[in-house]
Amino acid sequence: MADDVDRVYYVISDLHIGGDEQLEEVDFLDELLRFLRELESTDEKAELLINGDAFGLWEFTTADGIAKFDILEASYPELFDQLRSTGQNIQITLLPGNHDHELAAYDAYVDRLAEYNVDLVQDQSLERRVGDRVIHFEHGHQQDPNNRIEDWGNPHATPLGYYYNTLITSRAGKLSDRGRYNWLKDVQAVTPTERMPVWLISKYFYREMNPVLRYSLVPFLLLFNISAILALVAGLDLVGIWSLPVDRTAAFLAQFGRAGDVAWFLLSINVIVTGLLLLVGIPLYFIRRDVRQTINRFGVFETALTVDAEAPYETAAREIFDDNPDTAIFCYGHTHRPSLQGVDGGLLVNTGTWLKRLHRRDGIIGILPPVFYPSYQLATVRIAAEPEGVAVEFESIRKPSPATEELTLTERLFTVGREPDADLPDRRLVPDQSTADPAATSPPTPSADRTD
Template sequence: MSERSIEEDGLSSDDRAYYVISDLHIGGDEQLGEIEFEHELVAFLERLAATDEPVELLINGDAFGLWEFTELDGVEKFDRLEATYPDLFAQLRATGEEIPITLLPGNHDHELAAYDEYVERFAAYNVDLVQDQSITRPVGDGVIHFEHGHQRDPNNRIDDWGNPHAKPLGYHYNAEVTSRAGQLSDRGRFDWLSDVQAVTPTEWLPLWLLSKYVYREMNPLLRYALVPFLFLFNLSSLLAILVGLDMAGVYAVPIDAVRSFLGAFGLAGTAAYGFLAANVVVAGLALLLAVPLYLIQHDVKRTIDRFGLFDAELTVDAERPYEAAAEEIFADSPETAVFCYGHTHRPDSKRVAGGLLVNTGTWLKRLHRLDGVTGLLPPVFYPTYQLAAVRIAAESDGIAVSFEPIEKPTPAPDELTLTERLLTLGRKPNPTLPDRRVVESTRRPTPSTPERAE
């Protein structure tokens, strides 16, 4: 906390409640510059400015998408942000006059740590930019550890902190893939490609692209023509199973009755019977092939997992590195009660080694994968918002961590096609934020099994 805020308010910093947000990803090339939550963010800042409670706002990394500006360099990116979002910066200035605002760089806005001029520019809007990788704040008789979390991710770790030329693998992905998506997004039937930032884990990207092609970019006539084909295939598969049971003597299929029924329609019925019989043969062969192929695929996957062939730097565990980091911090600094980070876009709260490990989530969309009900269509990626601010404060029962939701309706009705809405009937996701948790003010670094909030 800055000396200005403590001296002006005449309060000890550990008397404050801390509000924490992260992963806003504001800014970027072309369509990436659209902030769908700007109204909610400004309203949140207005609410903090009007509170009578002593608070500090911490923006815990990736507030801005500086990696996604590919045609600007250095502090030129601040000029673009300032010109694009005047209402947001005006509200930062107004809120910063009432409460302290601290900004910590993440990986997407690592350049904030590389140019000292950023400190001066943000100070003009009453935002205290701290160019360190992590900070701490006192709360009650404990301490909160804040870091963005990218240093625990080998794809985004920046070893030469503050070097403007440091470019981990994640930088190249965002500069080549994410920024390009922002430049091309307006060419689609709907501005969906810019949502590439919300696709997590990154391994889902090819499947997400296939899904959006089928449900959004494919010619509607072609897409709807697939419906009777899929119905016929599923019907043929069912009949093939019944025929197989008949041949095995398990269940007698009334083949003669079906032939007689269709024969009553003359030549057309006979043709329909022949067509259906051919489809049953094809579906039966497909089912027969599916069994060994599934077994082979399952065995190959087990072999790959056993040898760890995919456990490379591209595959990142989104949980264990942060649990290990929290255990280390809690052991080295027993006064630390809360380890607060972001980066993975997954709001979470769990007990680790006697303290609390807290992820602040993201203000971007969250895409929930719902696999196709037929098994032949790609999954639907159902969009929702989980906007929230984490509140950390000393209360009578200890140091309390709670998620305060910020309401924003799901964009699904506007963004999903009719086909996607039909395929997700009765299966809409209902994501919830973690429950309130409390850690005793006097911590004892006793290791324990992580316990996830229900």
């Protein structure tokens, strides 16, 4: 790695290019081509490292093995031509992830990608030296029990995530264009995956439901919390405990004549329906809680499907840093959340994703389905040696927000003032080992959209 000391590294990951039918669409293709053209003309001694999930090979269900590469070539000729051109100027290295694990399973992929000046490394991780420090690169699925591949390079390796993507994600790509709006193809942007049922309910309500039915339900759902309180008050009135609120409300609405009668009627219906739902929902809640407690006692589900997006990687980084004190940067992807934070004097870097991101925004009042606000956080991570040490920074690649086109008027109304923050983490520096201060890189930098 001696020749790498003064090299500048540009790192991207999680492009997920390719897949069945509607998944073939790449929203960021123009931005990616522009980025590659910039590297084609750079004077820097640079290397582009694509840190896993460049391709969505799991999402192809109509082809096997190297035949998937034939489809990629035919679908994205401009991209591969640009890779060839950029690769004549700088080194391009590709590390497989879980979605494109087959790159490590078939040696033919090495030769095919080499035709486009892309060096495919069929390992789970690699290292590069920069300045007097070392960067550890891995995609990150190794730290995810749902996507960990124990028998690396085995074409028949099928972790839980494989079935999710071949049975659900690829199916979504085939069905997406049947909706009122082509939204189902965004299934890859739903992270963590257990949010899928809520996302489907949200998109059905705001996109697929008959507009007349939706707009008639909105007032009821908005007023559900208030109606629940009124239902309890009405119950107290029926049993003769407290009738004052009902009497006062009836007297107030009576002042408005027919309009007041209509308002009283609608309010009564709302309260009756809400009361019935509460009568059914309360016992169901206790039954559900008891069933869950019983399941937990028997240990049926010992491992949660939700994977912590940070803790396993912090642990892995500490182990890498301990094993090799020269290593000061642990760079990964997989979770789609760009972040940069200090860990034990080094840096833990997540390169994010080029896919659309969906930020959950729950309703403030009522029981309306949450809104999944779309945005892009396209970026490359630049790592370079400087006189003071090694600098790590995110370079943003601008792409307009798709919210105006993709959100309904109702969704935009409910998210006014709650748009996601698209800011990327600030630049950080790992000092030279001779002058390193452990406190210089240890305080964590808040991850972008950590709660999304």
